[in-house]
Amino acid sequence: MINQYNPILKKIMTNKNKHNVKIKDAKADHGLKENEKTDSDEDVIQNNSSDGISAEAEITKLKDTLLRKAAEFENYKRRTESEISNYIKYASENLISELLPVYDDLGRSIDSINRGETKDFETLKKGVILIYEKFKGVMEREGLKEINSLGKEFDVDLNSAMMQIPKDDVKPNTVLEVIEKGYKLKDKVIRHEKVLVSSEPN
Template sequence: MSKKEKSKNKDENIKETDATKEQDTIEKNEISEIADEEIKETDVTAELEAKVSELQDQLLRKAAEFDNYKRRTENDQLNLLSFAAESFITKILPVIDDFERSLDHISDAESAEAIKEGIVLVYDKLLKILDEQGVKKIDSVGKPFNVDYHDALMQVKDDTVPAHTVVEEVEKGYMYKDKVIRHAKVIVSEDVGEQNNEDNENSSNGKDDSE
């Protein structure tokens, strides 16, 4: 092989090597660009997912706030209605008291019988209306004294019933549904043993004073 041919082959090898290097560089650059694009897409996806999660949290919070507001509004309306009804009932109770007093004091004469019957009809009708609204009388006479339902005006001796029993009702008590809106004013039987102790103490104190 002549020097000229050797030189030619050498130049061709050099060109092929340069071309290979150039191709490798192009491929590396393309790979690098693809990797950069994938990284960018990953970042965008993560950002979008975070935004979606944030919006979902905001939506859940708004829904919870709306539910709370709705419940609060409904409770306020119920409380308002309950208060209005309770106020009306409290005002009408003295009217019932007056009816009861009138019935107690009407004579048994025939001339008064018609008046009494008329008052009884009105009284019963009024009680029926209150009963339909959830107003009930508190049964007191013969029941054990209970501070949740009764106000004791005084105590009396009564051997026919156990101690601390309601023996007389001075003014009726009423409940509106499950709430006491007026305690019954009652007279309660006293504990004879307690009264005897008090009498003995008073007697003993009297003796001491005389000495």
């Protein structure tokens, strides 16, 4: 804040010095002593007083501006923190909304079974498959991708080897079997695929 007022203070002091020099020169021309007051002295006092009032007004204005900007920043900070908090709190809202129809279908299927309305196995099977496909569609729209490494070379970034099995008819480090599926969310692996891997025969 002090640095902001320096130009104003410098201006006041410069004007004051200029007036003092003029007065000294005028007194010297008229043979007056330096400490003797003249009408010019009174003018200088009035001018300096006027400059001082202007500087005070400018300082007050700058202080008001600073306080207003500080208040605006605090309001912006609180608003941003609130928005971030709500975003984190309701981050799963879209996914939950997408899953609600699947949740409803499962509930209706269970109710139907409990009431004895679904006795035929094939009908039940078709219902479960439809629900699974709907659920799978939701997950894929959210960016979920299944890792399928069967028959491919073992990749430490995608796979987790549960066991190595010696094989003479398969290239070493080949995925022989998937024990548990792995998944990627967009480009990030969120669960490694648990696999059995071939090794050289003993």
